[in-house]
Amino acid sequence: MRFIYGVWDGTVIGGNSGVCGPDFPEATLEFNGGNPVLALIGDRGFGAFSEQVSLPALLFKHHDALARLSCKRCTPCRTGSVLLRDALRQACEGRGADVDWGLVRRVAEQMRESSLCGVGRTGVIPLLGALEHFAPLLSADAPAAADLFSYTEATAPCVEACPAHVDVPRYIDAVRDDRPERAVDAVLEHYPLVGSCGRVCARPCEKACTRNALDAPVSIRAIKRYAADRAPVADRVAAPAVPHPDGPAEVAVVGAGPAGWTCAYHLLRAGHSVDVFDPEAATGGMIRYGIPSYRLPKPLLDVESQTVEAMGARLNRAALGKDFSLADLKQRGYKAVFVGVGASVGQLAHLPEDKNPPEGYENGIDFLRRVHDGVASGQLPALHGDVVVVGGGNVAMDCCRSAARITDGKVHVLYRRTEQDLPADREEIEDAVREGVIFHFLTNPSGLDVADGKLVGVRALNMRQGEPDASGRRSVSPIEGSEWTLPCQHLIAAIGQRVRAEDIPDAEGVTKGRNGVIAVDENFATSLDGVFAGGDCVSGPDTLINAMSQGERAARAIAARLEGKDAFSPRLRMSALLKSSGLMDDWRDWEPSFPRQQAPALPVEDRRSFAEVEDALSCDAARAEAERCLRCYRLFTVLTASPIPNAD
Numbered sequence: 001m002r003f004i005y006g007v008w009d010g011t012v013i014g015g016n017s018g019v020c021g022p023d024f025p026e027a028t029l030e031f032n033g034g035n036p037v038l039a040l041i042g043d044r045g046f047g048a049f050s051e052q053v054s055l056p057a058l059l060f061k062h063h064d065a066l067a068r069l070s071c072k073r074c075t076p077c078r079t080g081s082v083l084l085r086d087a088l089r090q091a092c093e094g095r096g097a098d099v100d101w102g103l104v105r106r107v108a109e110q111m112r113e114s115s116l117c118g119v120g121r122t123g124v125i126p127l128l129g130a131l132e133h134f135a136p137l138l139s140a141d142a143p144a145a146a147d148l149f150s151y152t153e154a155t156a157p158c159v160e161a162c163p164a165h166v167d168v169p170r171y172i173d174a175v176r177d178d179r180p181e182r183a184v185d186a187v188l189e190h191y192p193l194v195g196s197c198g199r200v201c202a203r204p205c206e207k208a209c210t211r212n213a214l215d216a217p218v219s220i221r222a223i224k225r226y227a228a229d230r231a232p233v234a235d236r237v238a239a240p241a242v243p244h245p246d247g248p249a250e251v252a253v254v255g256a257g258p259a260g261w262t263c264a265y266h267l268l269r270a271g272h273s274v275d276v277f278d279p280e281a282a283t284g285g286m287i288r289y290g291i292p293s294y295r296l297p298k299p300l301l302d303v304e305s306q307t308v309e310a311m312g313a314r315l316n317r318a319a320l321g322k323d324f325s326l327a328d329l330k331q332r333g334y335k336a337v338f339v340g341v342g343a344s345v346g347q348l349a350h351l352p353e354d355k356n357p358p359e360g361y362e363n364g365i366d367f368l369r370r371v372h373d374g375v376a377s378g379q380l381p382a383l384h385g386d387v388v389v390v391g392g393g394n395v396a397m398d399c400c401r402s403a404a405r406i407t408d409g410k411v412h413v414l415y416r417r418t419e420q421d422l423p424a425d426r427e428e429i430e431d432a433v434r435e436g437v438i439f440h441f442l443t444n445p446s447g448l449d450v451a452d453g454k455l456v457g458v459r460a461l462n463m464r465q466g467e468p469d470a471s472g473r474r475s476v477s478p479i480e481g482s483e484w485t486l487p488c489q490h491l492i493a494a495i496g497q498r499v500r501a502e503d504i505p506d507a508e509g510v511t512k513g514r515n516g517v518i519a520v521d522e523n524f525a526t527s528l529d530g531v532f533a534g535g536d537c538v539s540g541p542d543t544l545i546n547a548m549s550q551g552e553r554a555a556r557a558i559a560a561r562l563e564g565k566d567a568f569s570p571r572l573r574m575s576a577l578l579k580s581s582g583l584m585d586d587w588r589d590w591e592p593s594f595p596r597q598q599a600p601a602l603p604v605e606d607r608r609s610f611a612e613v614e615d616a617l618s619c620d621a622a623r624a625e626a627e628r629c630l631r632c633y634r635l636f637t638v639l640t641a642s643p644i645p646n647a648d
Contacts, residue, residue, distance in 0.1 A: 003022075004047075004050065006048055007045045008044055008047055009045060014048075024581050025580050032568050032645060038640060041058065041062045041638075041639075042637075043125055044125070045125060045126055045129050046130070052641075053639060056088060056092045056137070057092055060091070060092045061148065062123070062152065062635070063127065064089075065635070066119065067084075070120065071119070073116055073173075077111055077119065080108070084127065087099045091140075099139070101135065105128070108124040112124050112128065117169070117631035118630075118632045119154050149644055150638065150644075153574045153635075155578070155633065156169055156210075157208040157632065158206075158208050158220060160584050162205045163550075165575065166205075167186055167189075169629055170186045171184075171186040171223070171227060172218065175223050175622050180228075180230040181236060184232075187224060190552055191265065192305075193258065193262075193287075194227075194233050195225060196296055196544070197221075197544060198222075198225030198227070199295060199296050200287065201224075201544060202425065205220045205221075206219070215594070218596075219597060219599070222622070233307050237310070242312035243273070244273050247332075248275060248334050249274050249314060250267075250272045251267055251334060251558060251562075252277060253274055253275070253276045253337075253340065254278075254340060255339065255340035255535070256276050257284065257342045257547065258285060258340075259551040260276060260285070262548040262552050262555070263338045263534065265555075266556065267559060268308070268312050273312065275313075276314065276315050277320065278318075279323075281317075283305040284301045286342040288372065289369045289372045292401070294607070295398070295614075321508075325505075326508045335530065335561075336530045336532065336562065337530060337531045339518065339532070340537065341499060341500075341504065342499070342547075344497070346363030346365030346366055346494075346496075347496045348363055349493035353447065353448045353450065358453055358455045360454055360489050360490045361448065362493070363494070364398075371406070380406055380610075383407035383489075384409070385490065386412065387411045389413045389414070389491075391493065391494035392423055392424055394428060396413060397424045397425070397432055401428075401432050402610075405608055405610060407490070409489070410436070411438065413437055413438070413440065414444065414445055414458070414460060415439065416476055417441070421474075431613065442476065443463065445491075446461045454489070455491055456487065457485045457487045457488060459483055459484070461483050462479045463476040464476065464478075498516065501516065504516075508528075510528050510531065511527035518537050520532070532554045534553070535547040565646075568646060583636065597621040601614050
């Protein structure tokens with residue numbers, strides 16, 4: 001799909017220009033069902049796909065949104081956005097000849113040069129292109145068509161990379177202004193576990209940060225943690241508790257992990273009563289039992305979880321598949337059900353001895369659960385002798401670093417690929433090395449040595465790299481005759497996990513996909529009417545932020561069902577359009593380099609306990625790090641022929 005006319009990357013496209021412009025994928029043709037996209041405006045220019053779109057109307061819709069979305073922090077954008085909007089409104093009314101277009105150009109150029117963020121700096125690029133190449137169309141006497149509909153989103157690479165689409169620059173700006181409470185409020189629009197996420201988020205936002213092309217990404221997670229430490233969530237959630245009926249609530253949420261808890265949080269915010277079902281003694285799901293306390297202190301998780309209970313969530317200690325079924329919940333009168341059970345079953349290392357594991361051989365999830373229970377009770381498990389961990393992900397890093405704290409021997413990690421291929425967070429890997437963990441790359445276990453029913457060693461094969469596979473990752477294969485033995489007394493397999501089969505029995509009748517996960521549609525609805533699902537039971541073992549994002553999206557769909565509304569999300573549709581079109585792939589407004597601030601951490605010699613290793617940034621360091629943000633917002637607008645649901 002190509003533009004009929006427009007200006008893109010400074011070049012006139014369409015018409016008699018002979019330039020076709022970018023070819024957008026078919027997915028761009030419709031914004032929502034049966035509602036074609038008539039025009040697209042962004043930081044690279046504008047273009048119309050239909051002749052019924054007049055230039056004044058196209059630009060007015062965009063600048064009306066720009067004036068509304070401007071944060072009003074800087075004078076050029078605060079005053080300029082209003083002046084430009086009003087001028088374009090005149091043009092839409094057929095009074096373009098009365099507009100001082102020279103003044104409009106000067107104001108737009110000033111916004112382009114001196115606005116503090118990308119909303120002002122890039123939002124005027126389409127108008128400047130129109131003034132340069134299509135000025136007569138702006139002064140036309142005929143009024144512009146008013147029967148067009150639009151949706152505008154101000155976003156940034158970090159926002160698009162975040163599964164929850166948290167407004168990252170907004171909370172960074174709040175920290176820069178020494179208003180941590182406003183930063184926390186920005187995050188609370190999406191999930192309640194702000195401080196927890198500020199410690200253990202996988203940080204997809206930092207991977208997308210524009211500063212990666214300059215020096216190093218902004219420490220987004222550390223800034224979030226700083227804000228949450230200084231403005232605790234419990235002090236920011238002031239909404240009155242949703243009253244509960246005498247019988248069942250409106251919605252049953254199964255699982256008190258990140259997905260379920262976030263779903264309950266958003267339903268309560270929307271005024272819907274919620275009953276939560278979970279068999280564990282404490283909330284948090286797999287982030288409680290699978291993430292060690294030196295990374296995520298459990299008292300913090302307790303406080304943030306209790307906030308949701310204070311909002312009106314009613315917690316029931318019961319397990320799906322054992323104490324009740326999905327059919328039971330529907331029969332009790334729940335209007336909707338959300339299933340958010342986690343991947344709580346670990347896997348062994350696919351060795352011949354898996355069927356009859358010797359003493360000392362266990363999976364990583366069971367090991368981390370034992371460690372958690374020991375920390376919680378004050379009686380840590382003690383390991384004697386050397387420990388081998390198999391795997392290279394974050395669970396493997398949690399296992400090896402936990403083992404290093406409780407063994408009197410050495411800790412080794414076997415990983416069958418190269419160091420560069422390790423999927424774990426780079427900082428976790430570096431911390432493991434600092435704490436004395438020994439890594440063996442291109443190494444894979446092949447069997448165990450056992451004496452008197454106890455593990456005494458791991459047999460391993462050296463691996464060689466082959467050709468890249470379809471994903472671009474190089475394959476590996478064992479080197480014949482390379483087997484060697486690594487003596488050890490403990491082997492922890494951290495190569496994967498899954499949802500316990502009995503947590504979602506086949507008898508429930510819900511359709512499952514590959515690997516036994518629940519199949520859902522774009523609104524996280526399952527094959528059972530009124531039953532939704534999200535988190536590990538849908539995606540398989542995943543990150544905290546992904547689970548919370550799915551819980552939020554499901555909650556919005558459930559609320560729409562309860563309120564008889566359309567569940568369509570223009571925000572998610574815009575994100576999909578930007579991704580499929582590659583419109584977020586480039587940014588060139590570079591700024592000078594500033595060093596990335598480092599959070600203080602416990603000295604290595606003091607890390608034999610499960611005390612939190614990483615501390616918060618100081619106030620000065622947090623504000624300095626916030627100053628590194630390029631505020632690379634970009635403004636995108638689509639025009640459509642019909643109204644867009646939930647576009648207000």
